[in-house]
Amino acid sequence: MNAPFREFLVKKDERALLFRKGDFVRVLHAGEYRFFDPFKRLTLEVFPLARTAFEHRLADYLRAAEPALVEREFHDVLLGASEVGLRYENGVLVEVLAPGTRQLYWKGFVQVRVTRVDISELLALPHNLVQQLGSAAGRTKVAGAEQVLAVQVPQHHVALLFADGKAHGLLQPGLHAFWKFNRELRTELVDLRIQAVEVAGQEILTRDKVALRINLNAGARFVDVATAFAQQAKPLDWLYRELQFGLRAAVGTRTLDELLEDKGAVDRSVAEHMGARVRDSGLEVVSVGVKDIILPGEMKAILAKVVEAERIAQANVIRRREETAATRSLLNTAKVMEDSPVALRLKELEALERVTEKIDRISVYGGLDGVLKDLVKIRV
Numbered sequence: 059m060n061a062p063f064r065e066f067l068v069k070k071d072e073r074a075l076l077f078r079k080g081d082f083v084r085v086l087h088a089g090e091y092r093f094f095d096p097f098k099r100l101t102l103e104v105f106p107l108a109r110t111a112f113e114h115r116l117a118d119y120l121r122a123a124e125p126a127l128v129e130r131e132f133h134d135v136l137l138g139a140s141e142v143g144l145r146y147e148n149g150v151l152v153e154v155l156a157p158g159t160r161q162l163y164w165k166g167f168v169q170v171r172v173t174r175v176d177i178s179e180l181l182a183l184p185h186n187l188v189q190q191l192g193s194a195a196g197r198t199k200v201a202g203a204e205q206v207l208a209v210q211v212p213q214h215h216v217a218l219l220f221a222d223g224k225a226h227g228l229l230q231p232g233l234h235a236f237w238k239f240n241r242e243l244r245t246e247l248v249d250l251r252i253q254a255v256e257v258a259g260q261e262i263l264t265r266d267k268v269a270l271r272i273n274l275n276a277g278a279r280f281v282d283v284a285t286a287f288a289q290q291a292k293p294l295d296w297l298y299r300e301l302q303f304g305l306r307a308a309v310g311t312r313t314l315d316e317l318l319e320d321k322g323a324v325d326r327s328v329a330e331h332m333g334a335r336v337r338d339s340g341l342e343v344v345s346v347g348v349k350d351i352i353l354p355g356e357m358k359a360i361l362a363k364v365v366e367a368e369r370i371a372q373a374n375v376i377r378r379r380e381e382t383a384a385t386r387s388l389l390n391t392a393k394v395m396e397d398s399p400v401a402l403r404l405k406e407l408e409a410l411e412r413v414t415e416k417i418d419r420i421s422v423y424g425g426l427d428g429v430l431k432d433l434v435k436i437r438v
Contacts, residue, residue: 062096068104073131073164075103075116082116085131107166110147117162132162133170140178142239144187146171151190154202157239181221183235191235207243209234218246218287228283246287252279252344255294257301262309264317271352274305274328277345278336286340293341301346304331317351324348 067090068074074086079099086102093100105112112132120128128134135155137143143155148169155161155172163170183191183206191203210233211217217229222242229245236243257274264270278297280286286293308327309317317324325347332343395405 062094064093064095064098064100066091066093066100066102068102071107071167073105073107073166075105075114077101077103082119085127105164107164107168110163110166110168110170112162112164117160120162128162131165133165133172135159135161135163135172137174140176140240142175142177142237144173144175146173151200154200154205156202156205177237177239181226181236181241183237188233188235205238207236207238207245209236209245211247214249214251216248216250216283218248218283220244220246225284225287248280248283250280250283252277253294255298255301256349257298257305260302260305262306264309264314265311266313268314268353270309270314270317271350272305272309272324273349273352274301275345275347275349276301276328276332276343278341278343280340281342282340284340285338289339293339296339297336297341297343300332300335301328304328304335307331321348321351 066074066076066086068086068088070088072088076083076086077100080101083100103114120132121134135143135145137155137157137159139157141157143153143159144151145153145155145163146169149171157177163172188208191200191206191208209217209219209229211229211231213231215231217234219226219229219236220243221236255276255278257276260272260274262270262272276297278294280293290296305324305328308324308331312323329343329346332346336343391405
């Protein structure tokens with residue numbers, strides 16, 4: 059008796075599309091439905107309202123042929139070529155819609171709201187929207203958020219923003235976000251503190267054709283980031299090359315002896331070279347110093363011999379000077395003894411004392427007077 063009839067159930071959290079022989083009939087809300095369908099020509103497509111997006115082949119047809127139905131059952135989103143849509147569900151941002159999006163969303167227990175943002179002139183996201191994207195990303199991924207460039211600039215840094223290859227401005231420390239739709243964006247993070255630039259292992263010939271290996275350290279910082287990147291694609295790489303050129307010029311115009319005698323001359327020469335080169339470059343060189351001067355092995359041996367010869371010559375000079383002083387002192391003593399018999403006699407007794415210190419046994423004939431008068435005699 060009930061065979062010609064068919065029953066369909068649509069739950070409270072669902073919507074359904076009824077089709078007859080594959081052709082759309084109407085939208086069914088929650089409830090129980092009984093249709094006369096002896097040939098089973100009716101079919102039902104059920105959609106859970108928790109998934110608000112209506113992605114179906116009939117979307118464009120319903121817009122064109124059933125505008126009243128679309129107005130009643132759906133949120134219709136049509137974005138322009140320079141518009142971005144921010145879709146909220148129950149007040150929470152869940153999706154960033156790209157320009158040109160055409161999408162239907164079911165009306166139901168989920169409150170859907172779409173905010174339009176014109177990005178034809180606007181590049182940066184408002185601060186409140188940046189915070190929403192950040193808080194939403196902490197709980198669940200916001201669909202389409204990959205089309206937002208987020209930049210976190212740390213303290214003591216700035217970031218240079220490039221849009222479609224052109225510098226667009228400096229970003230101060232903090233969180234920033236920009237629309238990537240229809241644009242090519244990139245950032246260059248710049249440290250504003252003094253940065254160490256080390257020019258290591260430079261093989262340079264001196265003016266007298268001695269090969270040296272020199273290590274140079276420099277300290278540099280950015281004073282005008284926009285100017286620095288306007289003149290050089292990689293300012294620190296350019297600064298490194300200029301330090302190389304300045305070092306080669308300073309060493310190549312001096313002999314090895316000049317370099318060893320005045321190491322500070324290289325520092326002053328390089329500093330003067332860099333001062334002229336970076337004057338209008340947006341960079342400042344705050345310090346320059348030669349760290350090491352490394353001689354080749356054979357040159358070390360030669361210099362060691364030179365130093366040894368110098369030390370031997372100095373020792374010989376000192377020895378001759380001391381010998382001359384001793385001879386002069388001895389001559390003065392002789393003159394004193396020549397003029398004073400008492401002094402001469404004292405000297406004789408001093409010599410006798412030194413002799414007797416080294417003799418174990420002495421036999422004396424003629425008494426002490428013989429020892430004092432006859433044992434030691436100095437003939438003039």
